[in-house]
Amino acid sequence: MLIIGERLSIISTKVKDAILKRDKKPIQQIAIEQWKAGAHMIEANIGPAEDDGERLMEWIVTTIQETVPLPISLDTTNPKAMEAGLKIHNNEWGKPLINSTSLDPDRFIMFELASKYNTPIIALTVGKGGLPRDAEERVEIAVQLMEKAAEYGISLEDIYLDPLVLQISTSQNQAREVLRSIKLFQQLNDPPMKTIVGLSNLSNGCPKEIRPILNRYFLALLMYEGLSAAIVNPSEVIEVIKTINVITGKILYAHSYLEI
Amino acid sequence: MNFQIPKETYTGGVPEITFGKEKNFSFGGEFALPFYFFEGDFPNKPLIAFEIQDDIPEDYHQELSKIYSSVWDDPVRWAKFCESLGAEAISVRLTSTHPDSQDSTAYEASQKIKRILSDIALPLIILGSNHSEKDAEVLPVVSDVARGYNCIIGKAQESNYKTIVASALAGGHNLIAMSELDVNLAKQLNILITQIGFPKEKIIIDPMCSALGYGFEYTYSVMERIRIAGLIQGDSMLNCPMVADVGFYVWKTKETQATEEEVPQWGSLYERAVMWEAVTACSFLLSGAELIIMRHPKAVEVVKRFINDIFLST
Numbered sequence: 001m002l003i004i005g006e007r008l009s010i011i012s013t014k015v016k017d018a019i020l021k022r023d024k025k026p027i028q029q030i031a032i033e034q035w036k037a038g039a040h041m042i043e044a045n046i047g048p049a050e051d052d053g054e055r056l057m058e059w060i061v062t063t064i065q066e067t068v069p070l071p072i073s074l075d076t077t078n079p080k081a082m083e084a085g086l087k088i089h090n091n092e093w094g095k096p097l098i099n100s101t102s103l104d105p106d107r108f109i110m111f112e113l114a115s116k117y118n119t120p121i122i123a124l125t126v127g128k129g130g131l132p133r134d135a136e137e138r139v140e141i142a143v144q145l146m147e148k149a150a151e152y153g154i155s156l157e158d159i160y161l162d163p164l165v166l167q168i169s170t171s172q173n174q175a176r177e178v179l180r181s182i183k184l185f186q187q188l189n190d191p192p193m194k195t196i197v198g199l200s201n202l203s204n205g206c207p208k209e210i211r212p213i214l215n216r217y218f219l220a221l222l223m224y225e226g227l228s229a230a231i232v233n234p235s236e237v238i239e240v241i242k243t244i245n246v247i248t249g250k251i252l253y254a255h256s257y258l259e260i
Numbered sequence: 261m262n263f264q265i266p267k268e269t270y271t272g273g274v275p276e277i278t279f280g281k282e283k284n285f286s287f288g289g290e291f292a293l294p295f296y297f298f299e300g301d302f303p304n305k306p307l308i309a310f311e312i313q314d315d316i317p318e319d320y321h322q323e324l325s326k327i328y329s330s331v332w333d334d335p336v337r338w339a340k341f342c343e344s345l346g347a348e349a350i351s352v353r354l355t356s357t358h359p360d361s362q363d364s365t366a367y368e369a370s371q372k373i374k375r376i377l378s379d380i381a382l383p384l385i386i387l388g389s390n391h392s393e394k395d396a397e398v399l400p401v402v403s404d405v406a407r408g409y410n411c412i413i414g415k416a417q418e419s420n421y422k423t424i425v426a427s428a429l430a431g432g433h434n435l436i437a438m439s440e441l442d443v444n445l446a447k448q449l450n451i452l453i454t455q456i457g458f459p460k461e462k463i464i465i466d467p468m469c470s471a472l473g474y475g476f477e478y479t480y481s482v483m484e485r486i487r488i489a490g491l492i493q494g495d496s497m498l499n500c501p502m503v504a505d506v507g508f509y510v511w512k513t514k515e516t517q518a519t520e521e522e523v524p525q526w527g528s529l530y531e532r533a534v535m536w537e538a539v540t541a542c543s544f545l546l547s548g549a550e551l552i553i554m555r556h557p558k559a560v561e562v563v564k565r566f567i568n569d570i571f572l573s574t
Binding site: 250251252253254255256259260 | 445497
């Protein structure tokens, strides 16, 4: 499973401060920590980035790739910033990932960029009308997203369907719908569609000490359903990922399997 | 439309090991399952090493003694004799160090190794007596006198790997890691060895050998599983060349020892014994061994012809 480190997000005050001051050190330190903890890719979430988004994205992509040999998941709603990130990205260690598009027509430009730069893209199964109610509605949107992608000439293998994880504290029944979605999404194509989640949204708003518990157990269930990628805090979930890979037979057991 | 052979895509390759100083040989380095030439590159043929012992062997029966008894009182002469038979590598087993044999010291063993290394140009595999504690004493000393000769040292096992691995690392040697017929234990031992800082690219897995008719299929299937885990599932810890210590196991069997008088229905002892070793070795080549340690020159010749024939067909 593809592990994408979530910690470089504008939502974090530490990251936000560093971005405002253009201070490379904290950004690079977080990137290195995630790489060492097992991330295959680093998420750079700069939010809407309305002012000067292009230069900000360039700065953060270069800052990360100066210190870790990993590709970046580019997260912004600003298409210009997205394109700037795609242009400056060093593909030596793999292609970047566009985070994200959806069925909101304002976001179709992201499909255009994915096609132009030949990169994989996350497709959130939400429409303009608000949040999906259940797995079936998510599947319906997923199908429309797949059709849309085809219009832009994007291969289905380059799409990561994201069912949108919601907060357990306010939408408890949605956790189960997300699990069902992961299973159903894969049936939409052969080879199965790829799936992704932003895991920690599940425990958003929950007490700090129980957040990792919720995240870990949820990830185990998602992996059992066949999840292909997750945006996570790697050090929080790496044991879960290794253990589930052993239990499901993807990795050969050895007594020290957690140490490699 | 032409028929296209479906091809497996591999996530890894087996590292190539080159050993020896004056003369060296390489094995491993392939990127597909054994002899699947249509799926990946095979830069090297499997290598056969001739086994010698550091003293007069106690268990060499008729067919082996006919060939080696005139040279086996001196390991250097024995090694030279193997060289004259066309050996590409020598594997010396320090049998005399075993406590149940002569219990000879690490120093004595190291002096013999020193002589072999100065008189023989062929790459050398140095094996202990397979006594876990004694090997942990002997192999570090031997490894030290062989420093710079780029040998293969073995066998490190879970019960004794620490000192052996550390000395192989210091001596710049390659290492045989032996576990007991279990793919999970083979992986575990390699993890432990690499955690000391030994480079994974210099490990050779010995999944524990056996002889045809005597547990052969266990070794065979463990070898297959190791190759598949490494090459197809991308388990880098198991992407290592493998050794089959064939002669040691084959020449203990009844088929290589029983005389024609004892079992007349089995026919010629010579043919039977040679073929027992050759067939065991060829079969382990099919399950993925890249390095084979053998005893009888005629059996070696048969296996070499088998390897050359298969490589010719590509």
